[in-house]
Amino acid sequence: MAKNGFILHVADPHLFEKEPARGFHDLKASVEGVTQDTKEETFKLTLELLDKRLAKEGIKLDAVVFTGDAQDRFSSGGHTWLRDTLLEVFKDRGITKKNIVATPGNHDVDRNLLAGNPARFKEFIEVWRNGESVTPWLDVTDNAESSLAHRFENEGKTFEIYPINSSQWSQTKLKAPASIFSMLPELTKSLTGVEPDLVKKAYDEVILPKVEELLSADIARISPDQLFYLSNLMQHSGRDERRLRIVALHHHLTAPNVSEEFRAFNDITDLSLLREFLRENEVDVVIHGHKHVENLTYDYVYPSDGGSLDRPPHRMMVISGGALEVAKGASPLRLIKLSGLPGAPEVEVETIPLATRGLSLKRGPSLKGRVWRENHAVAGGPVIIKGTDINEVYIRAVRAAQEEARGGMLIVHLDLPNTTTEDRENLPFPRSYPDPDSEPSGSAEHAWVRDLVSWWQLPRSTLEERIPYIHGTRLERFAGRFNQIKRLTSLLRQNKTTSRGIATLVDPTRDFTADGSKEDFASFCLIQFKWHVDKVGGRNLLDCIGYYRAQEFKHWWPINVAELRELQQQVAAAVDGEPGRITTIAADARAVLTRAPGQVAVPVIDRWLDQAPEKLAGLATLLAGASSIPNGTEIKTAWSEFLASQASAAETSNYNPEGVPVAVDGLQMLARLIEEFSTDQADANELRVTLRSLAAQNERYEKSARNRAAYDTWAPMASYYLGKLADLTRPMMSKSEEQGTESSSALAAREQ
Known part of the structure; x- marks a missing residue:
């Protein structure tokens, strides 16, 4: 039986700020005994109340994922406080040093040191790595043979988490152009009357520091060496066991909202390389912070090798974290629930609101979505086409029957606009019939279609001996006597939830032979009517599903749809409903590219x-x-x-x-x-x-x-x-x- 997993995501707390922000309450006057919680006290209170809630609900945490920025502009103490608080508060929820996954943010690096200096992550390493938590592979510090914990796997071996360091080049210095260092002689020459020593002193103490400040850059980048190491690590993790694969990093893949941040190096510099890495290694979920904006969305990554666009993209779920901003009531916490593991994973993400002392912890908004591996679909599986415009759907269905669905299953789902009583005389029919690649004729009225559909629905025909499978005779006089339409009409009128509104057009006693030879019966095998309630208007709509053992799409499918609509309208009128959606299921899809319409078009x-x-x-x-x-x-x-x-x-x-x-x-x-x-x-x-x-x-x-x-x-x-x-x-x-x-x-x- 599938077991649920729970992860607590902590993003951008920015603890012990150098310039403390305003608290939740606006205390404009200072009065003895009137105080409010600090940022850190509010955060700890929220964690404590969350722990009580989880305990009440019997929930254990599988992991905590911290995606960086415990510090604020490299302020000291944030990492230690966060680790100790997490371990103290959630000790009964199963959290230990070893199931905390931590990755540094751009505020967690020493901006006074260059990118190649391993001491830039000194506090991060001392607290998290030396404290036995799972940390990313770090450039300069680690090598290709690193055996440290760079991967977390839950106890049930149903999901795994890989932290990535995107902050190696954050808060670094760009190399100054040579022209900067040639300025001193020019300044000395141009500032006549000023002592050269004073010019040099001003240059060294004022101009150069300002230039260096301007050359500071907050660069997000993941080195190819780190990706190479991670790729090898993932390959040795046993992907065939179908674990949900999660990646955690500080920086975003794409902005989680439409707000513009106008600055240099706003995005990961080698983002295309990272995205191709995520696609190639079939990462299912990406968790990040940095932008202080919560979101849950899907990201689609197409192959970057310039191959066929028909190859499906790789789909990932992206979980964007918020930040600890007490004055705004913004929370850095999101509770991630993983269900359906391992075969049908679903992710639900709940924002944990900040606590207010004196009140209970409220439940926050939540979003959820599936993370099924669609790119693992079985080759030759059903092709599904959906739409509301029969002209577009017809063109696409014919193309699919010619190409990817040829000889296989093709399912077409039509949600046609509800027509007026007057319009119902004109059955839905594509304007470009019978050539989907031609220009539309401009008229959808085909009188012969209604005549043809009406003939196929006759309960009796002089041609029955020659064509014994006329649809109307099978539906209204099955085996010469049973009216299936009358039966299902009565059933649908009585029961709005029934799934038994079925009629069959195949009669085994008449159509089948003992050895299957010399059989000739209709491709249209089964029809089903089923109620559904329109969520917007609250109307009772009657859906119609037709099953075909084989279906030709260029000539036959439009006539089949017109016939299904005619039947749908008749039955809906009899049961006080309205026509709903139409679905055709073809087990063997074909498209015959001739002008001859096939036997369905009885002369x-x-x-x-x-x-x-x-x-x-x-x-x-x-x-x-x-x-x-x-x-x-x-x-x-x-x-x-x-x-x-x-x-x-x-x-x-x-x-x-x-x-x-x-x-x-x-x-x-x-x-x-x-x-x-x-x-x-x-x-x-x-x-x-x-x-x-x-x-x-x-x-x-x-x-x-x-x-x-x-x-x-x-x-x-x-x-x-x-x-x-x-x-x-x-x-x-x-x-x-x-x-x-x-x-x-x-x-x-x-x-x-």
Whole structure:
């Protein structure tokens, strides 16, 4: 079972300030017996009250992490006071010298000594390192063979902490340019009437010290030698054991807020090197101080070698500490809780407010987040695309199905804007369909999409024998009798928390064979409806999830989404809800880059058998010789578009391994109707024979393996018959409506 870990972060207390700051109370007058706690007394009181709280809650501390600046401008005594106070107060919370991790800050160095002088960290070393605490590798002081404690590991071996020294070059002196030292002769020459000895004295005692003061620099830097040592130390720590890896340093990686600090050397000079080190060594959490600003955020580090941008960045959590500023009520303490270790770590950071004598210690604000190692994702895992704009999501989904998700799982999550009643007639559909790389057409209205979706949702169809997996028949007449939509509607109406609002479109008794051969059933396998409450508006929204054993994204996915939305709207209306989010889960994602839309786009000639038999009859009347019928222009356009789409599907460059949409039943019925309506059987005979020949070719292809060989056999024959149909029907299609009015009257007269 995962065990929680607790770390107390102490940042920038700046103890024993050379110029003491104002206390919490504003004592404008001095009166005998009226005093207030010093900065150090306030800090100790806060620690004592925190200890009592932790004891009450049964919490032991695994470690204390001190990220520097116990001193204020190298004021003496801060380190000793802090160490002794921590050990005294938290002795019952499990804190000893050995589980304190300390790193120096820029105020903890002797600014009178140059960066190469090991005595710069004298007090830090005497208190923390010689006191057996965990300290960083120090330039000049340590070497590559250092065996001191530069790494902390908790008792449960679920996390480790590495301190880093970023203050080696803090408060140091820059080398003066040579021109400074050549100033004395020029000054002596220009100051005529002044004794040269006086000029030299002024130069040595006034000018040079001021110049040196100007050349002081507070530089944050981590040497390559220190990083090399740490890298070796990390490699020997057994990373395969999946410990949470934490780094503690004084300086920030990036500013924790938007406040600008305008000065030289404000950031770590070799920050890019440090960030690449953190990425390469898979550091999970960075703890720092220095800026006196609390924050909790994520930082993303991309590979610096100029490789592919498709490689995921390394994500780290960054914990920024505050400072001990009593007058502002600012605290240097943050309690870090680590949970879910080792497999699913989560970090919660609580600010511990400063105590006020006479009051209990309040709980501070807290933030938390996961630190799961996303860069350790299994290769070939699910690809997830999310968005609110179907046009953008469509383009991204097609690209993913072509590339990283090809042949694998692709999950698409759409949170579409809630539409008005009037808008719901227009189902969501990408403007650039069927070519996501083309310019949008400017119109999202596709009447044929609604007609196609409506056909797929028919509870009964004349094409059931040929296409036994029509979605509506499976949802409303499963196994010929069970209405799954009615069941889940009733369930969702009664229970707002149910996860059983499921309907299946696969019937094993009908779709499966004993050995799995010669099976043909829908890619759309399962649909689920589930309630969720809109956190902003408090509305009951009905989410819809569709599962597909395989899904083609260029042509099919937009139609699938439109169909899911249609079902979602129907069910939501029946259960007094509103349509929510739509999620499609494809176990095998594909993108066929041809213009042929695939079998999902059942040709209109076939669909008219169910949806508009009168239009099929009208078309037969036209082809039998009449020049005008009701809706004649619409029917002529539909016939022309049908021939064009079928001809496109038969172009060899448009081979679609998913199969191409072919008409069968509609063509056969059209041939029969022409035979019945025609007054000149000889003229109509060639047209009927051509229609039946094309239907036969299409049926043969549809029953084949639909592979490339079958397609190459079908395509030239289909092209031939389609061309012949275009030639035979062109005269009928080109007759004007004016001519047609007269012919229609004559036809009516003959019928009478």
